Amino acid sequence: MRHGWSILFAIAFTFASLLAVGCGRQPEADVIFLTTSEHNDLDPQRISWLHDSRVVEQMFEPLVVHDFTTHETKPGVAESWDISDDGMTYTFHLREDARWSNGDPVTANDFVFAWRRALTPDLAAQYARMLYRIEGAEAFLHWRTEQIEQYAQVSRDANGGRGEIAEQVWQLAEDRFEQSVGVTAEDDRTLVVRLERPAPYFLELVAFITFYPVHARSVQEAMTLDPATGMWRMDTRYWSDPNRLVSNGAYKLAGRRFRQYVHMTANEHYWNAGQVQNASIMERIVSDPQNAMTTYRRGGANFWPGVPAGAMASELVRDDRRNDVHTQTMAGTYFYNFNCMPQLRDGRDNPFADPRVRRAFSKAIDRDTIVQRVTRMNQPVAMSYIPPDVIGDYNPPTEHGITFDPERARELLAEAGYPNGEGLTGLSILYNTGAEHGDIAQAIRRMWEQHLGVSVSLESVEVNAFFDRLRSQDYVIARASWFGDYPDPTSWLDRMLSDDANNNTAWSNEAFDALLTEAANETEPSARLALLREAEALLLDEQPMAMIFQYVSVNLWNPDQLEGLNANPWAKWNMDRIRVRR
Template sequence: MNKSARISAVMLSVAVSVSLLAGCGSKTATNSNGKVTQAITFNLGAEPKTIDPALSTAIDSGDVIGNAFEGLMRLDSKDKPVLGTADSYKVSKDGLTYTFHIRKGALWSDGKQVVAGDFEYAWKRALKPATASEYAYQMFYLKNGQGYNESGLSADKKTAGVKAATAADVGVKATNDSTLVVTLENPTTYFLSLLAFQTYMPVRKDVADTNSAWATKPATYISNGAFKMKEWKPKDVMTFVKNDKYWDTKNIKLETLNYKMLEDQTASLSAYKAGQIDMLYQPPQSEIPALVKDGSCIITPNYGTYYYVANLTPEAVKLNPEAAKAIQNAKVRKALSLAINRKDIVANVSKGGETPATSLVPKGSLEPNGKDFASKAYYPAAGDIAKAKKLLAEAGYPGGKGFPKLTFTYNTGAGHQNIAAAVQDMWKTNLGIDVDLKNQEWKVFIQTRNDKKYILARDGWLADYTDPMSFLDLLTTSSGNNDSGYSNPVYDAKILAAKKELDPTKRMAILHEAEDIIMKDDVVIPIYAYTNTVVLKSNIKGVRTSPLGQHWFQGAYVTAAK
């Protein structure tokens, strides 16, 4: 999770990182010397599908990786990129070449020196077709990165205008153990921020190449950040401890960081109240107003959008031909979107201080003219039932007559279920159509979405850096995180043009044109703009929750409870 080095200064007026200091406390554990035990238990909300930096796509795994690994850069208290594993860097005048120098004191958790080759290996591993990294497209900023990643595709599936390339052609090269030279396709103002993102973390070749399950076991989960894995009890807890080999370990106060994996929000809050958990996010929606009132819960900005996504691929046809025919009609998707009263959902269902989403890109990034990029409402926040009915009739389903029953899939959690039930009712009441709700546990749900084994599903995106591009390149044909399967050469060309455009004003204009295409095609059905809703004990200090949704524990510590 990261920010543009140049752009973020003005963006942070909307999205500011916050140290969370409030909450109700319980008796604090002490050691044999009478000192407060420096241990925090945080509920991830689900067991991560993977904590391999190249394969991670979710915020839960991002939390784990971000506290266990460190990139060339890290993010400061305002989410600006600062030196991390690199102790210096230089940028060429044309903005295309970066030269980084690795810290002499940067070590892996097993004591071996971190070298420039660890970054070259990790980045090329993420791009390697056989790795099947959904985040490989985040490496397309590198010279020939996309060409290498698409080298295994048939000619008809390769992106037009992208030259074929080999691993040796990719713009990252360790010239010696301490020097890494990076060459970009185009100047990228937020590239330094990307270097703090999980996909850009270093990985050891001798570890990852010799054991496909390396990221599941303490003995092989070798990391270079503030914490290292001690134990992983599946579906229960992951225990990390302070990494004494970390170059900045003297400033890490926390000794133990436990990640619980309770998916049920009610159970998570009960565990918190019983003193078994110190921190959690996304408490039960019905409890949020009371938790905020008594100071236990803090709501902070989050640069992300909660939305629904339709399957636009042939896989949907295989699952249910009639349902696929309906959902792949743009008029149907627009009707479904217009039939939703987003104001009602945020006021009466989600209750976390969210705002109705009427575009894909949420508020939180400013253009050169000082205006927020998210200045256009593509839908009325309260919906437009009359227009929705008209569009549904034009699509061949007047009053919902003849409309096939759709199945909406979401990951287990009362919050998602409550919102889905509210939308289900709106679609039935306003359009006369029936929708079945189907829930799956998190790891299964991610795979279902990725494999396109659904008709309509819950989705959402928390930006990787504070720029509209983090949302808009998500829906390009080559994006591994494009769960809709949307493919539009005109749209792809717009995104590529925006990446090449050096004039900030012109670049933003192109990105607006790109979002116009997405919203005209109703590729996604936005519901609301996320917030960070965190419950934390009052004696837990220094935990930082980013507007990008990540939780950082490098500055965390525990004091005696009052």
């Protein structure tokens, strides 16, 4: 069997595991941390949720690692790298002692295989767009999508042999990728990446989870080519099976029970195993926050990162008697979208197409009241779109932020042709159920009625319908938020480009687009950041979104018992550095 286990040992292990589950027992671990969410996926190329990435980041390591406390990019699987003078070619030199958990060497081809998976629509990678900076990557994804559509038509007419046709079609796709996409394994330890255009933040991108390697041989064995569709299908059980899953990070999977736990033990083949501070970690899954708190208080967990927002979290923030409550500002902003289309979906002229109206409504929001009396979390009031202190050398233009000024708000409405709010009818706030969105919407509605004389209704819908309406601009005002994916201003600003699919406001500004284009071609770092700062300032002046507050996370651990935690705005935890004082 894989890993050299004897059949007898495997049977004994399985029997012991069944006994443990039957008795409701869970494995022991040096460090136990809590989550209230079961995992959606543990496939590096597919995941998009924070709690999923928290586990995967412990088991896999990318080419480079970004330190979110020092803002440095450090070697990971790549011990060094070279960047061409024009910033278009990156050559990564993989360390000789990088090993998978089964002892196999980590090769450049493992990265080529993983990145090709991410760019293959068969697998529906959530963050495939992150690889679009690579030469030919976006074009390949679109080409493969069309190829699959054409295969569906051809295979319907085939009387037989669809499996053979599917293999031939995939061979064409492999050849296309090799010939057109700028990712090449020159040898086992040399990976060359060519970009579409310079991207000074490419190393930060490479540290992102979609760029993680996977063990090509074992993952390929878990994939099958569907003759009916011509698409690859992944046996998702691979990611939960410690006998099959091969990883290259500080830990390897030791066991997983649905809605109970994920157990990981130190990977003895990890190149930096000597620096790992504990022999095992376990994520305990307790879906109910109250039960999770009971588990933590009774010593069933050492650490609870990201206590869910709500009454419990706000009570913890206000309890100054505890030394185990750690509040951390996050790389995310809560705001309200204004629909900026000239006409609304019902054909009416849209008042929010006028930036004066958007600024007026933004200036009539008392953000201090929201964070002190509604959320009761005392989040930092948002004076910029990109939160301060989350990107090394970037200082957002907070001086352009909107402050509470009802008098000026009324003046702006009058200038726009709506004195005392007259003529502003049929307005509504769209938000999804859950969290505290309804409480915030109620408070803001009252503020607009009091300070602007405008009546606004509330629309609460379930989350899928909410996002559908947001994407189709089927709203007037809508709650929204954005967390950065990687530590560069473009992670926020690019989504506000006129043609970006994530620009749910339909705001379009030629000057903003031009600044981002100029920044994309600027290779001098300080000049580039200056252009991006100018773009954000323009965005804040135009106010397609009313910034409200920056997110904070509430994390629980006793500093007298745990050391080595690296709290940071990106919620990236190096579990291998945690030590438990006995």
